[in-house]
Amino acid sequence: MIELQHIFKIFNAGKPNEHVAVEDVSLTIEAAKITVLRGPSGSGKTTLLSVLGCMARPTSGRILLQNREVTSLPSRFRTEIRRKTFGFIFQQYHLLQGISVLENVMLPAYPNGDSFAQLKQQAEKLLDLFGLLPKAASKVEWLSGGEAQRTAIARALVNNPAVIIADEPTAHLDTKLSRELMEIVAKFKAEGKTILIASHDPIVHESPVVDQVVDMRDGKLMDSGAA
Amino acid sequence: MSYLVNKQRNILDFALSSLLRRKGKNLALVAVYTLVVFALASVMFFAAALKKEASLVLSATPELIVQKMVAGRHDLIPMSYAEKIRKIRGVTAVEGRLWGYYYDPLVRANYTLLVNEKTALPEKTIAVGAGIARVRSAYRGSTMNFSSYEGKPMLFQVRGILSQESELLSADLILLSATDFRRLFGVPEDYATDLTVQVRNKKEVATVAAKIQQMLPDTRPILRDEIIRTYEAVFDWRAGIVIVVLLGALLAFLIFAWDKAAGLSAEERREIGILKAIGWETSDVLQLKFWEGLTVSLTAFLLGTIFAYVHVFLAAAPLFATVIKGWSILYPNFRLTPFLNVFQIAVLFFFTVVPYTVATIIPSWRAATIDPDQVMRT
Numbered sequence: 392m393i394e395l396q397h398i399f400k401i402f403n404a405g406k407p408n409e410h411v412a413v414e415d416v417s418l419t420i421e422a423a424k425i426t427v428l429r430g431p432s433g434s435g436k437t438t439l440l441s442v443l444g445c446m447a448r449p450t451s452g453r454i455l456l457q458n459r460e461v462t463s464l465p466s467r468f469r470t471e472i473r474r475k476t477f478g479f480i481f482q483q484y485h486l487l488q489g490i491s492v493l494e495n496v497m498l499p500a501y502p503n504g505d506s507f508a509q510l511k512q513q514a515e516k517l518l519d520l521f522g523l524l525p526k527a528a529s530k531v532e533w534l535s536g537g538e539a540q541r542t543a544i545a546r547a548l549v550n551n552p553a554v555i556i557a558d559e560p561t562a563h564l565d566t567k568l569s570r571e572l573m574e575i576v577a578k579f580k581a582e583g584k585t586i587l588i589a590s591h592d593p594i595v596h597e598s599p600v601v602d603q604v605v606d607m608r609d610g611k612l613m614d615s616g617a618a
Numbered sequence: 619m620s621y622l623v624n625k626q627r628n629i630l631d632f633a634l635s636s637l638l639r640r641k642g643k644n645l646a647l648v649a650v651y652t653l654v655v656f657a658l659a660s661v662m663f664f665a666a667a668l669k670k671e672a673s674l675v676l677s678a679t680p681e682l683i684v685q686k687m688v689a690g691r692h693d694l695i696p697m698s699y700a701e702k703i704r705k706i707r708g709v710t711a712v713e714g715r716l717w718g719y720y721y722d723p724l725v726r727a728n729y730t731l732l733v734n735e736k737t738a739l740p741e742k743t744i745a746v747g748a749g750i751a752r753v754r755s756a757y758r759g760s761t762m763n764f765s766s767y768e769g770k771p772m773l774f775q776v777r778g779i780l781s782q783e784s785e786l787l788s789a790d791l792i793l794l795s796a797t798d799f800r801r802l803f804g805v806p807e808d809y810a811t812d813l814t815v816q817v818r819n820k821k822e823v824a825t826v827a828a829k830i831q832q833m834l835p836d837t838r839p840i841l842r843d844e845i846i847r848t849y850e851a852v853f854d855w856r857a858g859i860v861i862v863v864l865l866g867a868l869l870a871f872l873i874f875a876w877d878k879a880a881g882l883s884a885e886e887r888r889e890i891g892i893l894k895a896i897g898w899e900t901s902d903v904l905q906l907k908f909w910e911g912l913t914v915s916l917t918a919f920l921l922g923t924i925f926a927y928v929h930v931f932l933a934a935a936p937l938f939a940t941v942i943k944g945w946s947i948l949y950p951n952f953r954l955t956p957f958l959n960v961f962q963i964a965v966l967f968f969f970t971v972v973p974y975t976v977a978t979i980i981p982s983w984r985a986a987t988i989d990p991d992q993v994m995r996t
Binding site (some may be wrong): 438441442446447466467470471473474475479481485487488489490494497498499500501502503504505506507510546550 | 620621622624625627628629631632635636639640885889892893894895896897898899900902989990991
């Protein structure tokens with residue numbers, strides 16, 4: 392369970408170009424459920440995801456992860472939490488060009504200190520799950536949009552995280568691939584993973600597998616409810 | 619322990635595949651870098667090996683030489699001086715040496731002529747250094763013509779060619795008998811070029827030299843250690859000249875390397891951001907950049923050093939030989955005994971590998987300390 396208490400995120404605080412990206416957000420995200428943050432561009436969804444995923448510190452407020460306060464931890468510990476607890480799927484995928492699909496998937500696990508053979512086996516298992524094993528040695532720039540996204544999902548899963556965070560995951564996918572993605576997300580939920588998605592795509596927030604939709608506008612929560 | 623080793627192996631593995639992604643840029647960098655290390659290492663190896671060679675050769679020379687001085691110039695020394703020196707306590711033997719230079723207009727080169735009592739050549743015969751044998755096409759049994767101090771021709775038969783091992787010092791050497799030497803240069807019977815003095819106790823050489831100077835104020839005693847020091851200074855000086863010439867190239871490389879290593883491209887910055895976002899710590903990113911920098915610089919260092927070794931010790935340093943060996947026309951042609959100084963290699967390593975590795979880490983450190991959430995916004 393993740394609990395957000397009065398989260399504020401203000402950029403350039405005290406300067407003329409001050410911008411309040413997230414304002415007084417309090418929210419509880421249940422474990423093993425799918426939560427969708429819905430809202431127009433600039434509503435603060437991505438900022439909230441990065442604060443929640445220990446990528447950025449909130450300007451004020453507290454985040455409790457399994458009842459453990461994580462906002463005040465030194466960045467080394469926050470990095471470790473980020474690596475071990477969260478798996479990120481970015482809107483632009485952010486795969487590293489010039490290296491193979493397999494290496495891209497293994498990348499988040501390198502600092503863990505597991506043996507290379509072990510990592511490889513784990514990554515290949517994930518690639519197999521997404522039907523990408525034949526492409527393991529291919530460079531990522533040769534992949535289609537759907538393949539690139541599945542590679543990004545496999546990378547998010549390589550450390551077996553408890554929480555998966557996806558930022559606009561269907562932004563570059565057609566309807567068929569978007570529905571396939573939601574099927575994959577449903578499988579994660581069945582495995583007991585917590586899923587957080589920021590999206591304004593109806594295929595995502597109207598999907599029957601979604602448990603909670605949180606509406607955001609101008610950095611604030613509107614009203615939230617079960618999907 | 620295995621956690622740390624595995625982690626470093628994984629990061630190194632990624633560093634290597636990362637380098638391969640920018641093959642063109644990195645290969646060019648390694649090539650130029652190797653060339654610089656090669657040039658520097660060649661000069662260092664060569665000068666050090668020459669000094670070593672010279673000191674080995676000179677270790678066989680007498681400990682103390684006495685020359686007579688006239689108006690600050692070296693003059694012939696009367697053999698009567700030998701008698702006086704022999705009386706100094708601690709001196710075991712004093713011998714007169716005969717040696718000089720002969721200019722051969724045919725090949726426009728100076729030869730060094732020396733009388734060696736030990737080889738005791740018969741009259742009208744000579745032994746020549748390999749350098750002379752080459753330019754004069756001399757061989758055992760052939761003859762060489764010289765012009766005496768009176769302008770009269772003197773014909774000598776070549777009885778032998780001096781061994782290659784000491785060619786550094788004997789390339790232009792001619793050995794002949796004392797009688798022939800005196801006849802050729804007009805040196806009177808009771809005079810020698812200089813005197814060699816043997817001292818029983820090595821520690822007393824400097825004292826004996828001081829006594830000679832006091833007893834015979836018109837002489838100049840020369841210690842072997844001084845000669846060795848002079849040779850070393852000369853070789854160092856010549857190596858210095860080569861390094862100064864190379865300095866321009868070195869500076870150009872430094873600018874090139876700094877530009878390549880220190881300037882992170884937008885792509886590299888983005889990648890560092892992604893690594894941080896997917897859970898790499900700042901220190902992990904720095905370790906990655908450290909391995910990348912070390913791979914490039916260590917490869918260049920090893921290649922450059924190996925090429926320099928081959929260049930100097932197997933190919934006889936064709937690129938610098940003429941400058942460092944000597945100014946004479948009769949360049950010695952010989953293979954140096956491989957001699958490597960650990961300290962020297964450590965210095966080379968320190969000045970080539972360390973700056974580059976540091977230069978790659980600093981800008982990465984700046985990029986790695988950014989907040990990972992930047993990636994979410996691009």
